[in-house]
Amino acid sequence: MNLKDLKKELLQDPGFCKEYYKKDLKLDIALMIEEARIVRGVTQKELAIKMGTKQTAISRAESGDYLPSLSFLQRMAKAFKTDLAVPKFAFLEGKQGISVDEIAKLDPATLEAAKLMKRNADSSISAPSSIFYRNEFTKIKS
Numbered sequence: 001m002n003l004k005d006l007k008k009e010l011l012q013d014p015g016f017c018k019e020y021y022k023k024d025l026k027l028d029i030a031l032m033i034e035e036a037r038i039v040r041g042v043t044q045k046e047l048a049i050k051m052g053t054k055q056t057a058i059s060r061a062e063s064g065d066y067l068p069s070l071s072f073l074q075r076m077a078k079a080f081k082t083d084l085a086v087p088k089f090a091f092l093e094g095k096q097g098i099s100v101d102e103i104a105k106l107d108p109a110t111l112e113a114a115k116l117m118k119r120n121a122d123s124s125i126s127a128p129s130s131i132f133y134r135n136e137f138t139k140i141k142s
Contacts, residue, residue, distance in 0.1 A: 030064035033076065037062075040080055050079035 001009075010016045037047055037058070044058040051058075052075070061068045061076075068076075070084075077084040 024064070026067045027064040029068065029073075030062050030066075033058075033068070034062045036076075036080060047076070047079060051075045 011020065037044065040047075042050075044062070045055045048055045048058050057072075060066045061072065074084050
């Protein structure tokens with residue numbers, strides 16, 4: 001059995017399916033932090049110096065296993081010479097979305113199509129970096 005077939009078989013299980021498509025806020029924030037740092041053209045060490053923290057704190061924040069505090073994100077925004085945008089609940093933005101329980105009821109082909117559509121939508125508007133705005137493409141000055 002190849003990996004694709006195994007995935008297809010596992011997605012038949014509602015419990016597995018629910019976990020597989022669960023939104024991971026820690027990972028979304030980690031990706032946003034890494035993207036913002038790369039766009040600014042700085043290393044983890046350079047960002048840590050600007051924030052008055054250690055490189056390991058930046059690495060941990062980019063790992064996806066840790067949810068950084070708002071004060072940490074505010075210090076990061078200040079280091080990027082920008083503001084931290086307020087996160088919003090999807091339903092307040094008119095985005096109804098689909099619940100994890102509803103996802104578990106979908107067949108694997110529909111799930112894959114939905115995931116592909118989301119990936120395509122995400123690539124046109126980079127949601128993770130939208131939390132940091134203003135001067136998005138300028139490097140941090142030493």
